[in-house]
Amino acid sequence: MIVGMKPVEPLVLESCHSTWLFDTDHMRFRRVLKGLDLDAHNASTAWRPYFGLDMDPDSESFVVLLNAEGTRLLRSWRHVEHCAQCGGEPTGEVSLAELRSSTRA
8 A cells, every 4th residue: 555545445335234345446345244243344244356336327226247257246226215125124234433344354
């Protein structure tokens, strides 16, 4: 890291059951699971590479491409007020400090 440069904040997407963190500089992502009685480190996945992120402008869906060919992917939906995916009920919250500690690896 170059001295004096501010670290790039991850792109954060909230789904009904996870907070998705995208390190766009290094093309990797991880998920922090919500609603579990675990500390943030144990409730997050390892960093995984991704090859693209498609966010549908007409819906709250997004797709994470797991390989260059686009044959392996994960699909999810952003959690919004009155959410059609989960009935609008919020799940557990993760603090900003917990998210920041999850981004270090």
